[in-house]
Amino acid sequence: MYQSDSEGWASSKDLRSHLGHLESELLFLSTLTGISVRNYSMKTEDLTNTEKKEKSIMKVLQRHRLSGNCHMITFQLEFQILEIQNKESLSSVITDLNIIMEPTEYSELSEFVSRAEERRDLLMFFRSLHFFVEWCEYRKRTFEHFKEKYPAAVHLPEGAASSCMVVRSACQPGFELVIIWRVQIDEEGRVLPKLDLLPKAPQQALELDRNRVLETAPLSFRALLGALGIEAALESLIKSLCTADYD
Known part of the structure; x- marks a missing residue:
């Protein structure tokens, strides 16, 4: 009797230890x-066919559901996930994937989710x-940094979590630089x-811009990037328009 109780306690202790280890791994991930x-x-x-010729092939369908x-x-x-096992091998394949996401301001995710569902690619979705x-x-932290550093020049009309930052100079009214920072997911994830x-500039300034500085500014900005x-290019851009504001 004593031996049995001791074994049960050891088993329970091992289980608690194993669960604790799993919790630590989940927390780390x-x-x-x-x-x-x-x-x-x-x-x-269990989808295994009971016919004699199919007895050596085992098929199991797993239905998973999770939220996070x-x-x-x-x-x-x-x-x-459909698992097929025979005497030589075991294979698994995702046969269906449905992703439900709560509405967000990130419109880029809608097309990406549809692509992941179509390909039934869980790894691509999580990665x-x-x-x-x-x-x-990172974009939010960067926008907040420049708003804090240049409060009079940097404006976030839709908040720091949006994709837009506007730079204006008090010394050059009518001039405005709008930075659009999108995060895109390509076909391969x-x-x-x-x-x-x-x-943006006043019409008079556009007419006087014979060197097409404003017209070529987007290409120059990409070269600067x-x-x-990113951060150094944005800093340079802000200083180029607002140097007099912070002298």
């Missing part, structure tokens, strides 16, 4: 990727979502930033 899973369930269905979030973006996933959110958070410059990087 959540910290690393920003993805947290709140609810998860799975159901299985990646920082500020929440999602629900429903997907099916691209992680990097998409990372870029959006790669997440890339895309920044564009839209200069390639040479300096």
Whole structure:
């Protein structure tokens, strides 16, 4: 009797240790990727054919459902995995994927979600979502940094989480630089930033711009991005318009 109780206690202790280890791993993954899973369930269905010629092939359909979030973006996933096992091998394939995301201001995600569902590519969904959110958070921090550093010149009409930053100079009324910073997800799931410059100026200034400085400004800005990087290019842009404001 004593031996049995001791074995039961050891088994319970091992289970608690194993669960603690799993919780630590989940916490680490959540910290690393920003993805947290709140609810998860799975159901299985045996699809093995009972006919004699098919007896050696086992088929199991797994139905998974989970919900979670990646920082500020929440999602629900429903997907099916078909496992086929014979004497030589075991294979698994995702046969169906449905992604439900709560409405967000990130319009880029809609097309990406449809593409992930069509390809039934869970890995691409999680990987691209992680990097998409990372870029959006970086954009927000960058906009907030410049708003704090140049409060009179930098304006965020739709908030720091938007894709737009406006630069105005008190010394040059009518001149305005609009930076549009989008975060795009390409066909392969790669997440890339895309920044564009839209200069605005009074009509009189446009007529006097014989060297087409304003017209070529967007191309010059892209060259600046390639040479300096995002933050240094934005800093240079702000200073070029607002130098007198901060002398």
